[in-house]
Amino acid sequence: MELEAAMFDMDGVLFDSMKNHAKCWHETMAHFGMDLPEWEAYMHEGRTGAGTINLVSVRQRGHEASEDEIGRIYQYKSDLFNQCPKAVRMPGAYELLQKVKASGVVPMVVTGSGQKTLLERLNRNFPGIFHEELMVTAFDVKYGKPNPEPYLMGMEKYRKVLSAAGKETVAPNHFIVVENAPLGVEAGVAAGVFTIAVNTGPLPDDALLSQGADLLFHSMQELCDEWEMVVNRLKN
Helix, strand or coil: CCCCEEEECCECCCECCHHHHHHHHHHHHHHCCCCCCHHHHHHCCCCCHHHHHHHHHHHHHCCCCCHHHHHHHHHHHHHHHHHCCCCCECCCHHHHHHHHHHCCCEEEEECCCCCCCHHHHHHHHCCCCCCHHHEECCCCCCCCCCCCHHHHHHHHHHHHHHHHCCCCCCCHHHEEEEECCHHHHHHHHHCCCEEEEECCCCCCCHHHHCCCCCEEECCHHHHHHCHHHHHHHHHC
């Protein structure tokens, strides 16, 4: 395996933000007469907002939410989330990204987020690491995780950068995915990419391993500490 690029999810991987998302989803669903436990929100990370709302609505009310309901529910959740303290970067994430770059591997971001200030936020917390042309956000894809489209798009963006520089294209075995969510792991595996799970939430390890994760760590700091081992394992 000739590792060239590493595609990182954002929430729960680069930023310690999933606890805020989970709390807001729980409070939002309660406000609209439905129930979504905080731990379950981690199972749906990577799904579109409408997909999460409809999953709970069908389960508890027997029908999907209307477009108007989806808009109101998701706006309520977004307003709650914007009132939360800003999530800090995940411990060990910046140190890992520095190691990734130093080993000649290109770090990329593949997120379902559609925050307009995303690049500025990444540059402020991870200076000198990411480039806009090598980022995949909600605006780049039609389907969210667990569909493989986000990671397929990430590989395609990397190939376009290589092509513009007059270099040859690369295959899926030149990439890795770093994910913390079952749906994200499923998407990475479906895209044909070696997928590393980092279990930074309350889910059991099997929730990630059962989706096909090739390696599992319990923190970004642990992955950072073992990065050289990972690179050697991939080469051999």
